[in-house]
Amino acid sequence: MAEELVAADIRVAKTLPSKFYYEQEIFNFLNSIFSSWQFAVHDSEMSENSVIPLDHIEAITGEPTVIVRSEKPHCLSNICTHRGMRLALQPCTKSILQCEYHGRTFDLNGKMKHMPEFEKAIGFPSESDNLRNFPMHNWNGIHFVSQEDEQKLPWTEIGNRFDFLEIESFVHDSSRDRDHSINANWMLYVDNYLEGFHIPFVHPELNQTLDYSGYSTEVFEGGVLQIGKASQGDVKFDLPKDHPDYGQDIAAYYLWLFPNMMFNFYPWGLSVNIVIPVSPEKTRVLYRGYVKDDTLAQRGAGSILDTVEIQDQNIIEQVHKSMRSKAYDRGRYSPTREQGVHHFHRIISEIYEKNR
Ligand code: FES
Ligand SMILES: [Fe+2]
Known part of the structure; x- marks a missing residue:
């Protein structure tokens, strides 16, 4: 060997x-x-805003993503599925994502809701017009996101050693x-x-x-x-x-x-x-x-x-x-x-x- x-x-x-x-x-x-689990936000940041673009995740991985909070938090692609404009530029409290380029809207689950001037488009909307959802994991109020199709955290061995802190x-x-x-x-x-x-x-x-x-x-x-x-x-x-x-x-x-x-x-x-x-x-x-x-x-x-x-x-x-x-x-x-x-x-x- x-x-x-x-x-x-x-x-x-x-x-x-x-x-x-x-x-x-x-x-x-x-x-x-770096495309595996990354620190995204803490609970307290999500209570302030319903839409939080993750600039640091883009700096690390090159992938523009945004955290949105509807009933539960989601990590979505921050790129409009029409022609690629950035959707959220700043943290905000909006309940809908609207693209500033040609007005396409998405709900906070990433589903495309409305697009002007597309009545004659055939086969529209389809699944690919929705925003991609990335895996998220909540560890004691600290939210991680991943760009891989994985659900398991590799560091489960930490166990409950930090539970007493009530990090959330x-x-x-x-x-x-x-x-x-x-x-x-x-x-x-x-x-x-x-x-x-x-x-x-x-x-x-x-x-x-x-x-x-x-x-x-x-x-x-x-x-x-x-x-x-x-x-x-x-x-x-x-x-x-x-x-x-x-x-x-x-x-x-x-x-x-x-x-x-x-x-x-x-x-x-x-x-x-x-x-x-x-x-x-x-x-x-x-x-x-x-x-x-x-x-x-x-x-x-x-x-x-x-x-x-x-x-x-x-x-x-x-x-x-x-x-x-x-x-x-x-x-x-x-x-x-x-x-x-x-x-x-x-x-x-x-x-x-x-x-x-
Ligand atoms: S790029 Fe978003 S509506 Fe055109
Ligand atoms: Fe040191």
Whole structure:
């Protein structure tokens, strides 16, 4: 059997070759992994508007889609079936979608309702005049959409660990939203996210609030969960007695879902990072903030997100510049601190080797 690109045994494995971080061909090849489940919106955003174009999904996948809320939410194509005009340009509270080009209308289930001057058209309307519906999944008030015909979420192993937070009751706070542009490959952003190994070196402020010795990493199919323990006296989760982590002082849950979604749970609420690959050398990272208890936002690991983000970006941009070096190609993993990075690289290398 041919040797695996990234060995299963972390103790002997080497990291992904540098070309994964800059070659256009590999970047293009990996495009397809983004068409699976993606974070779309939170419940609280849907209570404000009945029609929400998903600009970030278009930036990630190239597919214009819109979330609409009738009796239940749907994810529809945002392209008019007549000649391709964009249907919804802004979030709004409308109960019907009307194309601004020639006036075709659709109901919020995507069914074409009316089209002027088509009385003489034969075989009209047909199924293809309705808007395409994309699969949606609701996980604790967080809605995911997919562009593949799939219903199963790959990360079911998370189970009910986060149920106690009642995420569906959180409220979107746009003052916490960010749109960062980084001169680095998107996988370097993910690599960096998946280990706390660098915290004592890169994040002195965060390191004060976390007990580094208690930092832990769990890997599962389609994701990684990192758990940051609170330093003594710092703000922590109030865990119910039947919770698997009951008795521990947890400051943050850092949940990554393959390939590009990060859900950072703090006692104050949730900060979502959405990683958007722009080119092999450029990445956008969107932040979305959802608040549970704002009074807890001034202390602890969740209080210095902007500082931590800039510190991470500086490092990642430096690393990116090194990727084309002739003197460096691959490194090794810390078996105790880089299980998350290893897990991500294993997923990427398996997809690459299987489909190449
Ligand atoms: S493109 Fe929408 S009605 Fe013509
Ligand atoms: Fe970091």
